[in-house]
Amino acid sequence: MAYHFLTTLKAGLSKKNIVIYFVKWTILSAVIGSFIGTTSALFLYLLEHITEFRSHHIYLLYFLPIAGFLIGLLYYYYAGRANKGNNLLIDEYYTPKAIIPFKMAPLVLLGTLVTHLFGGSAGREGTAIQMGGAIADQFSRLFSLFSIDRKTILLIGVSAGFASVFGTPIAGTLFALELMLVGRVKYKYVYPVLLSAVIAHIICLQWGITHTAYKQNTTLPFDLLSIAKVSLTGVAFGLAAIIFIKLTDFCNKTLTKHIVYPPLRPLIGGTIFVLLILIIGDFKYLGLGVPTIEESFFVQQSAEVFLLKIVFTAITLGAGFKGGEVTPLFFIGATLGSFLSIYLNIPVDILAAIGFVAVFAGATKTPWACTLMAIELFGIENALYFALACYIAYQVSGRQSIYKSQKWP
Incomplete structure (x- = not known):
């Protein structure tokens, strides 16, 4: 993968441009990954405490319908394009129309925490990806909406969000690349997407977040x-x-x-x-x-x-x-x-x-x-x-x- 990535990169860039490429994406990936890692840490911290609180106050389940109505009102009147969730990130990757609205991040954060507080059966990756994509895409204002740089920014947001919320930076990188085009991986995106995932993961850990460790110790014979x-x-x-x-x-x-x-x-x-x-x-x-x-x-x-x-x-x-x-x-x-x-x-x-x-x-x-x-x-x-x-x-x-x-x- 690394060889393929480097040969593809060299084919289209001079030595000077390669240096600029690595400097630019090292800085951007570090900055964006840090923001997303911090946001994911806040999300996981709040989610852990909300889950613990609900487990000791099971009566909150009875208010789930009311909580759902409030979430519905919030999204119906204020979300706009952000209501499309993860699919908006994919749509913008292929048919760019406008920067992902930043309000997607606080809206999905609040909606998810309320869902979990009252017992809804849901996950957390959608929240992390949407927050990551919304935060990262604000940096697209530095580039043309239709440029390859904007595509890279969106992939960075997805990978950093996924990696930091699950503690799996390598999987987060490939998830972002596979998500956008089933069955294909574009190697030209690997460096910034991987770097942002690693940094977001590290920053999340630095905030004191720990991820669930699943105990799997047995090896299955290969036959x-x-x-x-x-x-x-x-x-x-x-x-x-x-x-x-x-x-x-x-x-x-x-x-x-x-x-x-x-x-x-x-x-x-x-x-x-x-x-x-x-x-x-x-x-x-x-x-x-x-x-x-x-x-x-x-x-x-x-x-x-x-x-x-x-x-x-x-x-x-x-x-x-x-x-x-x-x-x-x-x-x-x-x-x-x-x-x-x-x-x-x-x-x-x-x-x-x-x-x-x-x-x-x-x-x-x-x-x-x-x-x-x-x-x-x-x-x-x-x-x-x-x-x-x-x-x-x-x-x-x-x-x-x-x-x-x-x-x-």
Whole structure:
């Protein structure tokens, strides 16, 4: 990758211009990465305390519909273009029209914190990416709206946001590159995108933020039987990604069709969410669900766990609450892998780890970013199985994606 990047760069730049290129993007990546890393640290700090507060005040769940209505009002009257979320970043990458409005950052931060405070089943990557993209794109005012520099800035925002919120700078880099064009990676962007991801990650850590450490210690033997088993799970993870995408789209389209006034959609969706939680009588589907993800690595989960997380997340996001899909996808994948482990005679921690990234790969069309994320989180010992499951899930899920504006070659 490094050789390809350098030869491509040299082909279009003189030695003098190469020096200017590295100086310019070193400074910009450092500055932007620092801003985004600091913002992510603030977000994670607030999210941790809000989650802890809700866990000790479970009655807050009853106010989720009202919270949803307030989020709906805020976005309906003030968000404008920012209401498109992650898809606006992708659209601006391909068909630039205007700088991403800075208000996207505080709006999604507030919307996500309110969603989690009252128990909505959502993630955090969407928030980090949107904040990163909005902050980074303010620096695009230094360049032409239609220049390659502006594309680089947008990629920097995505990678720095993703890397700092999950603690995975290499995966964050490739995620940004895969996100914009499925199946292709443009090497000319690698240096500034990687540097910003690393700096954002370091800055976030410097603010005292710690990321969840998932305990995966077993190594799966490399043999034909194990390859066949993991391949089979890759199919299951790809199907889970499809179910998640389809159900989220169904909830969104149904509420949009039958409820004309947008702020009422999260009100109705939140009411349905609360009623279902009370019927089930289990609160582990609220918020991120990190404790259940951790548990799935050493305790086999039952079949309904991943299915119910799909349902509750689809209702939350489909109704218009804010957050992201990725951590719920981690939950779905890890618990599905944990459930399948006993039937395939694979150690539970390995299959939970594989599912953790593979469902994510199928839903976002970023199989190599997910493979690298698995290596950063769990080590390199099972890297071939991570890659195999992620790629199969990506293929099985077809062109279904949580990001509707993604482009295909």
